[in-house]
Amino acid sequence: MSNILIIDDERAIRKTLGEILSYEGYKIEEASDGEEGLKKFRERTFDVVLCDIKMPKLDGLEFLDKAREANPDVPIIMISGHGTIETAVEAVKKGAFDYISKPPDLNRLLITLRNAMDKTSLVTETRVLKRKVSKVQEMIGDSPAIQRIKDTIEKVAPTDARVLITGENGVGKELVARWLHEKSNRSSGQLVEVNCAAIPGELIESELFGHEKGSFTSAIKQRIGKFEQASGGTLFLDEIGDMSLTAQAKVLRALQEGKITRVGGEKEISVDVRVIAATNKDLLKEVEEKNFRLDLYHRLSVILIHVPSLNERRDDIVLLVDKFLENICAEYGIAKKDIDKAALEALKQYNWTGNIRELRNVVERLVILSGKVIQREDVLNNIVQRS
Numbered sequence: 146m147s148n149i150l151i152i153d154d155e156r157a158i159r160k161t162l163g164e165i166l167s168y169e170g171y172k173i174e175e176a177s178d179g180e181e182g183l184k185k186f187r188e189r190t191f192d193v194v195l196c197d198i199k200m201p202k203l204d205g206l207e208f209l210d211k212a213r214e215a216n217p218d219v220p221i222i223m224i225s226g227h228g229t230i231e232t233a234v235e236a237v238k239k240g241a242f243d244y245i246s247k248p249p250d251l252n253r254l255l256i257t258l259r260n261a262m263d264k265t266s267l268v269t270e271t272r273v274l275k276r277k278v279s280k281v282q283e284m285i286g287d288s289p290a291i292q293r294i295k296d297t298i299e300k301v302a303p304t305d306a307r308v309l310i311t312g313e314n315g316v317g318k319e320l321v322a323r324w325l326h327e328k329s330n331r332s333s334g335q336l337v338e339v340n341c342a343a344i345p346g347e348l349i350e351s352e353l354f355g356h357e358k359g360s361f362t363s364a365i366k367q368r369i370g371k372f373e374q375a376s377g378g379t380l381f382l383d384e385i386g387d388m389s390l391t392a393q394a395k396v397l398r399a400l401q402e403g404k405i406t407r408v409g410g411e412k413e414i415s416v417d418v419r420v421i422a423a424t425n426k427d428l429l430k431e432v433e434e435k436n437f438r439l440d441l442y443h444r445l446s447v448i449l450i451h452v453p454s455l456n457e458r459r460d461d462i463v464l465l466v467d468k469f470l471e472n473i474c475a476e477y478g479i480a481k482k483d484i485d486k487a488a489l490e491a492l493k494q495y496n497w498t499g500n501i502r503e504l505r506n507v508v509e510r511l512v513i514l515s516g517k518v519i520q521r522e523d524v525l526n527n528i529v530q531r532s
């Protein structure tokens with residue numbers, strides 16, 4: 146059911162409108178002045194607002210400004226009394242959806258409301274569609290390092306070459322893997338991700354290759370492993386440096402032969418999988434320390450993509466912050482906040498250990514805690530708060 150907020154200081158008008166619209170099946174909320182209206186508007190999302198122009202405390206135009214700042218997607222219809230038609234026209238120029246005159250004409254009111262509702266559903270639909278079209282998040286940055294990575298993705302993605310992605314935590318290794326899959330001929334298949342560090346050693350084999358019923362105590366049902374799930378698509382082995390040596394031997398065999406055997410099973414099953422692996426470890430050092438098989442390393446690292454840390458490409462911070470501000474404010478349904486030059490400089494100077502993931506979190510905190518323009522002070526307070 147659609148929610149409508151009616152803001153008018155005349156009780157009689159609220160009552161008439163409220164009765165008509167409840168009868169038409171709308172859910173009604175009332176406010177008797179602009180201030181109360183704004184409070185309710187900020188507390189929850191309405192489908193449409195009907196707002197009087199002349200009101201005590203906060204008048205219709207002031208309400209319009211503040212409400213659009215808080216959520217520009219909600220259509221606001223002005224209610225114009227005697228002598229306020231010109232103001233109503235001005236309000237429409239400033240972003241009000243339309244206006245109706247007092248006393249309200251039933252047909253005109255219902256048609257205007259219907260149009261406003263249609264607009265709301267179009268806005269929502271467009272947002273959903275936009276999200277669907279760009280399944281993979283854009284890779285932001287124009288530093289030489291990022292440009293080189295984008296070039297490599299273009300060249301390597303359409304081949305079946307295995308790729309090893311290296312870099313610190315939160316630099317964007319998974320994003321690189323997603324783009325490699327998206328731009329490959331396998332993009333209609335699945336991208337199946339396995340976080341090798343998060344799975345206990347004794348379960349990793351069953352996770353990767355599946356198991357037959359009864360093959361070990363907790364194997365109550367037959368299970369399909371990630372290799373099989375990813376057949377026709379891409380298998381992304383994240384944190385590969387944390388995989389046990391036993392599992393490494395089995396992965397090597399799967400890569401050499403293109404076949405797997407489920408745990409406790411006999412049958413060999415062919416799989417058509419492209420493997421992309423990622424790690425924050427120095428795998429060659431792990432090889433030296435006998436924690437990682439050299440032959441597997443060579444199998445996985447046909448193409449190497451190193452994603453440098455944020456501290457090594459500080460110029461990208463400007464673009465990233467701008468995009469995060471836009472995305473986060475849109476998620477919160479508020480107008481985009483700005484960032485002062487000195488504040489941006491403070492972000493550029495900071496020693497980022499959590500990389501882009503940490504930067505996004507800081508920007509989200511700044512959006513929540515700062516005013517319309519984020520100041521250097523806000524940044525410093527935030528970073529201090531973190532540690």
Ligand SMILES: Nc1ncnc2c1ncn2[C@@H]1O[C@H](COP(=O)(O)OP(=O)(O)OP(=O)(O)O)[C@@H](O)[C@H]1O
Nearest residue numbers: 282283284285313314315316317318319320501502
């Ligand atoms: N260039 C970029 N532009 C925009 N967002 C990015 C970029 N790189 C990374 N991100 C975002 O930063 C977050 C962390 O990235 P991602 O998960 O790819 O890092 P990771 O290196 O795989 O981290 P971990 O090693 O901890 O798994 C994600 O939300 C990702 O979408």
